[in-house]
Amino acid sequence: MKMSWILLATVALSTTGALAADAASLRNQAKAVFDTLPETMPGAEQDTPALIALGKRLYFDKQLSINGSQSCNTCHRLDNGLGGADIRPTPTSLGAHGEPGTRNTPTVLNAGFQIAQFWDGRAPTLEAQAKGPILNPVEMAMPDESTVIERITGNAGYVAAFSQAFPNTANSVTYDNVAKAIAAFERTLITHDRFDDFLNGDDRALTEQERKGLKTFMATGCTACHKGPLLGGMGYRKMGVAHPYSNEADLGRYDVTGKESDKYLFKVPMLRNVAITAPYFHDGAVSSLTEAVRQMAWLQLGLELPDRKVADITAFLGALTDKNRTSQPGKQ
Template structure:
C-alpha cells in the first residue's frame, strides 16, 4: 500500500478554507454591512478633549451636589455603574424634590453622543447642551439657576483645582458652560463594544447560529427601516404609531419643540445598542419587556404580526448588541 504524503501547506490552506464563513453567513455579513456600521472610536466634537476634562466630568457626573438637596446626580437616572445600561430601569425617574417624577423614560447615556440630537424630542443639539438641562429642571435636579450651580460648585476647594486643570486658559474656569462640557467630555468616553461590531468587522463566529438567524429575521421583518446605521437607530425621528395608532396620545413628542402639526407623536428613534439592558421601553416606558417591545413595534410601525418564534429570534439577536463589559 502506498503512503500518501500531504504537505503542511496543503493542510493549512484546507484548514483555513474549512474555517471560513459559509455562503449563507457571507451573504448575511454582506447584507448587514450595507445597513449597519461598527461604532466609531471617537464621538464627533470630542476629538480633542483632555484627560483632565474627562476626569472632572466623571466626578461631576457622579456628584449629588449638583442637585438642589444633594440627593441626585446624573448617574441617578443614567446609571453607568455596576455594569448597568446607562439608565435606572424605571418607567419614569424620581426627581430630587420629594414627590417629583419625570414625564418620559430616561434614555441611555451610552453612545449618546453619536445621536443626531439629545432627548426623545431632540430639543438639545448635543451632549453639552443636554447636560445643562436636567440640573435646572424643577422635576429633576431642581437647581434654581446657572449662577446658583456655579456658586455651589465654585465653593468646593477640590473643584477649584480640577476646573483650573481642565480649563487652564480660561479667565474664569468655573462656569456653567465649562461644567456642562466637562460632563459631556466624560459621557463621550461611554462608547460600548459588542459582538455585533466584531461580526460587521469580519468575524463570522462573533454571533451564534441563533443570533445570525435573529439578525436575518430583524432585517426580513423591516426593523432596519428605522433602526439602521452604527447605532441601529438614533439618526432619525419617526412617528410613534406610524401604521397603527399608539395608545398614548397625550405626549405630543417633537411637536412640543417645533410646534408643527406634522411632528405630532414623532420621537427620536432609539438606538438598539445595549437595548437588552434598558427596559422598560418606549418614550413612556410602557413596554416592560424586550419581547413585548419587538411585537408592539412590528404592529405599530410595520403593520405586522410576528410569530413567537420570530420575536424570540429577534430578541436573541438584540442581545448581541450588549457591551462586552456589561454582558451578564
Template sequence: MRSRRQLLSLLTLSAVGVGSLAGCERSGEPAKPAVAGVKPEAPKAVARPRLEPAKLVAAFQPPKGGYPTIQDTEAQVSLGRMLFFETRLSKNQDVSCNTCHGLDTYGVDNKALSEGHRGQKGTRNSPTVYDAAHHVAQFWDGRADTLEAQAKGPMLNPVEMAMPDAARVVATLSSIPEYTARFRTAFPGESKPVSLDNTARAIAAFERQLITASRFDRFLMGEHGALSEQERRGLETFVSAGCTTCHNGPAVGGTSFQKLGLVEAFPGLKDPGRFEVTHEEDDLGKFRVPGLRNVEKTGPYLHDGSVTDLPTMVRLMGRHQLGRVLTDPEVDDLVSFLKSLTGALPPTEVISAPALPASTKKTPKADPS
C-alpha cells in the same frame, strides 16, 4: 481589548470583499389537510439563501466622513466623571446624573419614570447614556442638539435636580477649592473657568467615553461566527423586515426622528413628542429613535416606560411601525439578535464613583423645598 471606537474605524472594511455564506432560514410549507387514519406530514424546511454579509452590515456603518472630532482632554474627562456623580449639583444635594443613569446598570435606573427632587417623577423614561454620543440629538424629543446641551437640562429642571439657576451651580462649585483648581486645569486660559457651560462641557467629555462593544461588533468586523445561528437569523429578519429603516448606524438607532404608530396608530399615545419642540404638525407623535445597544438591559421601553419586556416591544414595533404581525419564531430570533447587542461595560475604574472633595463652610446648604 480593542475599544469600539477602534472597531468603528474598521467597520467599512467588513462590508467590502466578503463572500456570501451558504445556509437556510427556518421556514416550511403549509401542512397538508388531515386525512382520517393518516398521520399528517411534518412541514418540510425550505432552503433560502442567506443575505450576504455586506447587506447585513451596510446599515450599521458610521455616517460618511465619520463623527465630528471633539478634542476632549484627560483633565476634562476626569472632571466630568466627578461631576457626573456630584449630588451637590442638585438643590437638595441628593440627586446626581448617576441617580437616573446608573453606569453599573447600563446607564439607566430600570424604572418607567425616574425620581428627582423630593421624589418627583417626570413624564418620560430616562434613556441610557451609553453610546449616546452617536445620537443625532438628545432627549426623546431631541430638544438638545448635543451632549453638552443635554447635560445642562437636568440640573436646572425643577423636577429633576432643581437647581434654581446657573449662579447657584457656579456658587456651589466655586466654594470647593479642588473643583476650582480642576476647572482651571481643564479649561486653561479662561478668566472664569467655573461656569455652567464648562460644567456641561466636562460632563459631556466624560459621556463621550461611554461606548460599549459587543459580539455584534465582532460580526461587523467579519467574524461571522461571533453570532449564533439564531442570532444570525434574527439579524437577517431585522434587516429584511425593514427595522434598519429607523434602527441604523453604529448605535443601531438614534439617527432620526420617527412617528410612533407609523403604519397603525399606537394605542393610548398622548405625548406630543417632538411637536413640543418644533410646533410642526408633522412632528406630532414623533420621537428620537432609541439606539438598541444594550437594549436587553435598559427596559422598561418606550418614551413612557410602559412596556416591560423585550418580546412584547418587538411585537408592537412590528405591528405599529412595519404593519407586520411577527410570528413566534421571528420574535424569538429577533430577541436573540437584540441580546447580542449587549456589550461589556467600561472598566470599574471608569464607571465607579470617584472620591469627591469635601464641602467648605462657603458651600451652599441643601434646600429641600
C-alpha cells in the same frame, strides 16, 4: 475506524465551510445597512484627560441637585457595569423631590453619536443636554445656574480641577464649562459588542439564533428606522405608523417645533445596548424587550410576528450589548 474519522473530518470541514459562506453572505447584507461604531465621538479630539476627569466627577456628584439626592448617574446608571439608563421598575425616573419625570430615561452610552439628544431632539449636543436636568424642577431641581456655581466654588478641589481642565481662562468655573466637562466624559462612553465583531469578520461572534434574528430583523423591515452604526438615533419617526399608539398625551417633537407634521414624532431610539436599558418606548410603558419587539412590529409595520420570529429578533438584539456590561435580570 479510519474511514469513520475521515468521514467525521469531511463533515466537519463541510459544516465549517457552510457556516463561513452563510456568515459571509449575511455579513455583506448587514454591512449594506449597518456599520461598526467609530472609535471616537465627534468633538472628542478637543477633550483632554483633565477635562474628562472633571466631567466624570461632576457626572457622579449628587451635590449638583437641590437636596444632594441626585446625580447624573442616579438616572443614567454607569456603576456596576449597568447600561447608562435607570434600573428602577418605574416607567420614568424619579427626581430629587420624588416626582416622576414625563419620559423614559434614555441611555447615555454612545449618545454623542446621535443626531440630537432627548426623545424630542430639543438639545442638539451633549453639552446642551447636560445643562437641562440640573435645572429641571422635577429632576435635579437646582433653582438657577448661579446656585450651581456657588456649590462648586465652595469646594477648593473643584476650583483647582476646573482651572486644570480650562487653563488660561480667567473664570473657569461657569455653567457652560460644567456642561462641557460632563459632555467630554460622556464622549468616552463608546461600547463594544459581538455584533461589531461579526461585522469585522468573526463568523462565530453570533449564535445561530442571533444570526436568524439578524436576518429576520432585516427582512421584516425593522431597518426602515433602525439602521446605521447605532441601529437608530439618527432621525424621527411617528410612534404608531401602522396602528395608533394608545398614549396620545405626549405630542413628541411637536412640542419643540410647533409643526403639525411633527405630532407624535420621536427620535428613533438606538438599539445598541437595548437589552440592558429597559423599560422601553418614550413613556417607558413596556418593561420586556420581547414585548417591545412584538409591539413595534404591530405599531410601526402592521405585522403580527409569530413567537419564533420575536424570539429570534430579541436574541439578535442581545448581541448588541457591550461586552463589559451586564444585563438586567428579568427584563428580556
